[in-house]
Every structure is written in C-alpha cells, then in structure tokens.
Amino acid sequence: MGQEARVLIVEDEERIRRLVKMYLERENYVTKEADNGFDALELAVNEDFDLILLDVMMPEMDGIEVCEKIREKKSTPIIMLTAKGEEANRVQGLEAGADDYIVKPFSPREVILRVKAVLRRSSETKFLSTEPVAKNVLVFPHLSIDHDAHRVTADGAEVSLTPKEYELLHYLAKQPDKVFDREQLLKEVWQYEFFGDLRTVDTHIKRLREKLNKVSEGAAKMIVTVWGVGYKFEVEDE
Structure with a gap:
C-alpha cells in the first residue's frame, strides 16, 4: 500500500x-x-x-x-x-x-x-524483482532505457541518475520528437500542480545532459532545447 x-x-x-x-x-x-x-x-x-x-x-x-x-x-x-x-x-x-x-x-x-x-x-520506477514481467525497454541509437529495471545505458555504459532525472528522461523518450513546455513537464513528471520555479526543469535537464555526456555525447545530444518553447527527445536517423 x-x-x-x-x-x-x-x-x-x-x-x-x-x-x-x-x-x-x-x-x-x-x-x-x-x-x-x-x-x-x-x-x-x-x-x-x-x-x-x-x-x-x-x-x-x-x-x-x-x-x-x-x-x-x-x-x-x-x-x-x-x-x-x-x-x-x-x-x-x-x-x-x-x-x-x-x-x-x-x-x-x-x-x-x-x-x-x-x-x-x-x-x-522501482525494480520489479518479484514478478515476471514483459521487458519494457526503449532502445535508440546511443541510448537504452530499461523501465522495468529503472536502468539507463548510453553506448553500453550504465548511467547513474536520480529518480527525478530518470523520470524526466523516460517521459521525454516515450514520445520522441514531441515538444513539451516547462509547465507540461512540471505537471506530468512531478505529478501534481507544482508551485515552483520553472527553472526546476532547466536544472534537471542540465544535470541529465551532463551525466549522459560523460559516457556518450550522442546520447546527450538527443535531449534538444526548443528555444522559446521547451524540450524534446530527438532521434536522428543513422
């Protein structure tokens, strides 16, 4: 419960x-x-x-x-x-x-x-270890997100994220190329009406990019700033 x-x-x-x-x-x-x-x-x-x-x-x-x-x-x-x-x-x-x-x-x-x-x-987002479940994995060039295990790998290296950084990445990656403004992300990722600074989103995006960039520049570049609007997860054809 x-x-x-x-x-x-x-x-x-x-x-x-x-x-x-x-x-x-x-x-x-x-x-x-x-x-x-x-x-x-x-x-x-x-x-x-x-x-x-x-x-x-x-x-x-x-x-x-x-x-x-x-x-x-x-x-x-x-x-x-x-x-x-x-x-x-x-x-x-x-x-x-x-x-x-x-x-x-x-x-x-x-x-x-x-x-x-x-x-x-x-x-x-906790690891479901007690029940067998279908693999719930998002796979992109440079990046893989295993939602059942709450695990992110970039170019084969595991990336250690905080719960909120992980949730933000997963939410964006579930809908590639869709642009989200900061208010949407605060409401959907934080799961309630957030009475805070919109820079909360900017700060988490910055940290997320920095962590991804340490192991994969390609993965970090998938989180794209849409100036004047917000952010999107962009997948380029290889």
Missing part, C-alpha cells in the same frame, strides 16, 4: 521537526529524525529510507552539502526545506540532486502532498 514508507526528517528546529513528524505519522509513515547534517548523512547512507526531508540551513554541514554527499552513494528521493527568499539555495539544492523543495513557512498539508507525490513517482 506504500503507507509504511520510511521518511528521514532533517531539521535543526525542534518545533518544526516535531510538527512534520506528527503529521507524517498520522499518515502512517515511519519516521526518523536528525537535527544536524553529520547525523543526517550517517543515517541516510547507512540506513534505507524511502524519502528524505532535508533542511538547507543547518550549522556545520548544510543541506546542500549533505545532499551532494548522499547523491554520491544513493538515489533516495530528497525534498529540500528552504526559507522564503533563499532562491539561490533552492537552485543549489536542485543542482545538488534534490527532487523537489518546499518553502518555509509551509503548511503540514503541503508537506504531506509533496511527500505522497514524490513517493508515488518513486515507487512506480
């Missing part, structure tokens, strides 16, 4: 941490807490969580650095918590590999909505 998902709450303000914990546990999520970046990183790396709520502004090791270090080892979905006016930090968080962000002050209902949306999308 997905209702027993494990959520790590990382927030140095006890009041906010307790409030979020209370609302998550009302929804039957299992929670664990950390009040600093060092403890958060240790927990995130050594234990398995379905999602991490990560505050940006923390003493000693901030949320951006924690996010970057988690991404070196794991692809656990991460939602950043940022204060109003910290636009630069929000962009930094997305560039570090966060899947979403929530701006303080926030309502507990918004947190639950965002958590459910990210968990739903994440669960749809």
Whole structure:
C-alpha cells in the first residue's frame, strides 16, 4: 500500500521537526529524525529510507552539502526545506540532486502532498524483482532505457541518475520528437500542480545532459532545447 514508507526528517528546529513528524505519522509513515547534517548523512547512507526531508540551513554541514554527499552513494528521493527568499539555495539544492523543495513557512498539508507525490513517482520506477514481467525497454541509437529495471545505458555504459532525472528522461523518450513546455513537464513528471520555479526543469535537464555526456555525447545530444518553447527527445536517423 506504500503507507509504511520510511521518511528521514532533517531539521535543526525542534518545533518544526516535531510538527512534520506528527503529521507524517498520522499518515502512517515511519519516521526518523536528525537535527544536524553529520547525523543526517550517517543515517541516510547507512540506513534505507524511502524519502528524505532535508533542511538547507543547518550549522556545520548544510543541506546542500549533505545532499551532494548522499547523491554520491544513493538515489533516495530528497525534498529540500528552504526559507522564503533563499532562491539561490533552492537552485543549489536542485543542482545538488534534490527532487523537489518546499518553502518555509509551509503548511503540514503541503508537506504531506509533496511527500505522497514524490513517493508515488518513486515507487512506480522501482525494480520489479518479484514478478515476471514483459521487458519494457526503449532502445535508440546511443541510448537504452530499461523501465522495468529503472536502468539507463548510453553506448553500453550504465548511467547513474536520480529518480527525478530518470523520470524526466523516460517521459521525454516515450514520445520522441514531441515538444513539451516547462509547465507540461512540471505537471506530468512531478505529478501534481507544482508551485515552483520553472527553472526546476532547466536544472534537471542540465544535470541529465551532463551525466549522459560523460559516457556518450550522442546520447546527450538527443535531449534538444526548443528555444522559446521547451524540450524534446530527438532521434536522428543513422
């Protein structure tokens, strides 16, 4: 049912941490807490969580650095918590590999909505190991996307993507040559009405291209910017 998902709450303000914990546990999520970046990183790396709520502004090791270090080892979905006016930090968080962000002050209902949306999308892309299923693979020159295994290979080399980067690539690749504007991608890939900066899409596209380009320039070039409109996945005849 997905209702027993494990959520790590990382927030140095006890009041906010307790409030979020209370609302998550009302929804039957299992929670664990950390009040600093060092403890958060240790927990995130050594234990398995379905999602991490990560505050940006923390003493000693901030949320951006924690996010970057988690991404070196794991692809656990991460939602950043940022204060109003910290636009630069929000962009930094997305560039570090966060899947979403929530701006303080926030309502507990918004947190639950965002958590459910990210968990739903994440669960749809997990490897299906218990049931035999038909292979669900998209194959292009330079690029292969195995949706059942949530695996991307470019020119034979596996590419490590965050859940959101993978979802964005798969969504574009399912409909080659179709142009999507940023609003469409936010709504369809993030799976809810996203009250955020359209640069969220740009940032994820940039990271996706960079990762593909490290192993295959041809694969990276398949993600095309349509100036003034949005993005498309382009397949050239070889």
